[in-house]
Amino acid sequence: MTNLFQEFATQTSQEWNEQIVKDLKGKALEDILSKNYEQIPIKAFYAKEDINEQFSHEVSQILYHKSTQSKTASLEVVIDHITYTLQYEKNLEGADFEAFLDRIIDIDKFFINIDVFHNAGATAVQELAYSLAIASTYLDKLSDKGVDLERQASKISFTMAVGSNYFMEIAKLRVLPWLFQKMVSQYLGKNTPVYSTLRAKTATINKSQKDSYNNLIRTTLEAMSATIAKADEVLVLPFDEPFGVYDEFSERMATNISRILEHESKLNFVVDISSGAYFVEYLTEQLAQRAWSLFQEIEQAGGFLVYHEKGMLKEAITNVAKEKIKDFQAKKIVQIGVNKYPNSKEEIQVIPKNESFFTGKSIKTFRLEEFLEA
Numbered sequence: 001m002t003n004l005f006q007e008f009a010t011q012t013s014q015e016w017n018e019q020i021v022k023d024l025k026g027k028a029l030e031d032i033l034s035k036n037y038e039q040i041p042i043k044a045f046y047a048k049e050d051i052n053e054q055f056s057h058e059v060s061q062i063l064y065h066k067s068t069q070s071k072t073a074s075l076e077v078v079i080d081h082i083t084y085t086l087q088y089e090k091n092l093e094g095a096d097f098e099a100f101l102d103r104i105i106d107i108d109k110f111f112i113n114i115d116v117f118h119n120a121g122a123t124a125v126q127e128l129a130y131s132l133a134i135a136s137t138y139l140d141k142l143s144d145k146g147v148d149l150e151r152q153a154s155k156i157s158f159t160m161a162v163g164s165n166y167f168m169e170i171a172k173l174r175v176l177p178w179l180f181q182k183m184v185s186q187y188l189g190k191n192t193p194v195y196s197t198l199r200a201k202t203a204t205i206n207k208s209q210k211d212s213y214n215n216l217i218r219t220t221l222e223a224m225s226a227t228i229a230k231a232d233e234v235l236v237l238p239f240d241e242p243f244g245v246y247d248e249f250s251e252r253m254a255t256n257i258s259r260i261l262e263h264e265s266k267l268n269f270v271v272d273i274s275s276g277a278y279f280v281e282y283l284t285e286q287l288a289q290r291a292w293s294l295f296q297e298i299e300q301a302g303g304f305l306v307y308h309e310k311g312m313l314k315e316a317i318t319n320v321a322k323e324k325i326k327d328f329q330a331k332k333i334v335q336i337g338v339n340k341y342p343n344s345k346e347e348i349q350v351i352p353k354n355e356s357f358f359t360g361k362s363i364k365t366f367r368l369e370e371f372l373e374a
Contacts, residue, residue, distance in 0.1 A: 013047055020044050036168060037123045037320055040286045046278035055288070056281045060272045062177045063230045066195045067271050078103055082134050082304070083113040086313075086363045092305055101141050104155065111159045111199060112138075118161035119205045119365035121321025124172040128291035130313075131158055131176060132183045133304035136295075139187055140303065150192060153184045157197035162222045162231075164206050169222065170274055171283035173200055173229030179291060199233040200226030204242045208369045210348050211337025215239035216253060223257050227267040228274050234258055242367060311361065318358050321366075328368045338369050 020029065033042045043050070081100035085092050104110050114131050122130070135156050142152050158176060162169045176198060185192045202222045207215045216239045226234045236257045238250035261267050274280045298307045307313050327333045334340050353370045 013049070016045060036165065037323065038125045038168065038287065038290065040283065040290070046282055048278065051278055051281040052285050055285050056275065059174060059178045059284060060275045062181060062195070063174065063272045065193065066177060066232070067230065069195060078107065078110050080111060080113045082137065083116045086308065087116065087365075089360055089362050092308065097141070101138075101145065104138075105142070105145065105147055105152070107155065109155050109157050109197060111157045111197075113159045115159050115161035115201050115203070116363060116365060117317060118163060118203055120317050120363050121205065121324050121366070122317045123320055124165075124168055124287055125290045125294055126316060126320070127160060128172060128176060128179060128287060129294035129298060130304070131160070132179055132291070132295040133298045133307070135180065136183060136187065136299065137304045139184075150184075150188060150194070153188070153192070153194050154196075156180075157199065159199045159201055160231075161203040161205075162200045162226045163203040164218055164221065166221055166225055167280055167283060168287075169225040170229045170280055171287050173198060173226060173231055174272075174274065174280070175284045175288045175291070179288060179295075182292070183295070197232045199235060200229070200231035201235040202237045204237070204365065205367055206335065207239070207242045207367060208335055208338045209240075209243050209350050209367075210346055210369065211343050212240050212243075214335070214337045216257075219254065220257050220261075223261055224265075224267065227261050230268075230272060308361075314361055314363065317363060321358070325368065325371045328371065329373050333368065335368065339372060 024032075029044060033044065036042065078100065081097055082092060085096075112131065112134050114127050114134075117127050117130055135153075138156065139149055139153060143149055158180075160173065160176065162173065177196060180196050181192070181194055184194045200222075202219045206218060219236050219239060223234055223236050236254040238246035238254045240246045240250050241254075267273060298304055301307050301310070301312065304313075324333060328335070328339060331339050337343060350369055350372065352372070353366060357364065357366065
């Protein structure tokens with residue numbers, strides 16, 4: 001077979017970098033590269049040498065095996081005790097926790113609602129680490145009851161919010177099954193092929209009541225991230241759902257987004273469509289390393305319950321949330337129709353929040369729009 005590209009000379013990474021510096025005409029490359037709250041270094045371009053092929057293969061294999069499992073749409077029959085209680089000034093442990101543990105022993109599946117953390121301002125690294133830490137907590141508590149832990153681990157599923165950082169969100173959702181399997185295998189002391197169900201849910205932190213039709217664009221991109229990352233379920237919220245005013249029209253629009261991506265864009269016809277995209281592969285490994293490191297820190301601190309009781313959970317999330325709010329107010333985070341190109345004729349008033357919102361121990365969700373300065 002004739003090599004169609006043999007007429008093109010192979011370019012090294014050094015040559016690409018030299019050309020980029022030349023094209024910038026003296027401007028520092030570091031000044032134009034995007035930053036992220038995960039503190040992952042970003043380069044101008046990525047090549048094969050930037051990825052760990054063994055790790056990438058493992059991630060793709062897990063996504064493949066997950067895809068071969070028969071799936072039915074799942075309904076939450078219980079409310080995840082830990083993430084639910086975190087949103088209130090209540091003790092996580094006690095009779096309610098014991099009742100929850102007794103209940104999940106006899107059900108087929110339950111979801112840990114990690115979307116709470118995303119909508120409270122957490123980073124992708126934090127979301128992943130907290131997923132593992134909470135799952136580990138449930139396994140610890142269930143082990144005291146003398147049940148089959150491998151079977152119990154197979155019940156654990158996750159609901160994760162998917163936000164607007166397109167490639168980061170793809171990487172976040174792709175790597176969670178790999179991290180979960182690693183955690184369960186180490187917990188049980190053997191290689192255990194446990195494949196959790198992952199439900200992706202469009203975020204609310206970045207949705208706006210002002211010029212709300214822009215939310216359709218945001219939710220479409222989020223649904224694309226989730227579909228490309230092979231989430232088992234993708235829940236697209238109506239564009240006006242965060243304000244409690246959704247109707248038949250907005251519900252139909254939300255449903256159509258999923259149908260178009262599935263049946264017309266055909267994004268789910270490939271097991272791991274982002275495999276081989278060097279930037280996504282790089283982000284996936286970076287998130288895996290950083291999330292696992294944070295998970296270990298939480299375990300060394302005494303586990304998730306102690307981590308929360310000491311105030312470390314709230315402090316970590318709040319620090320990021322305040323940074324995001326500051327960037328939003330400075331227009332480093334742009335929301336069209338809200339902090340950029342607002343519709344001056346629109347009469348919608350949003351009740352503002354301030355620093356006092358973050359007092360107390362509970363994890364509170366919010367929308368960036370609510371911190372828009374007048």
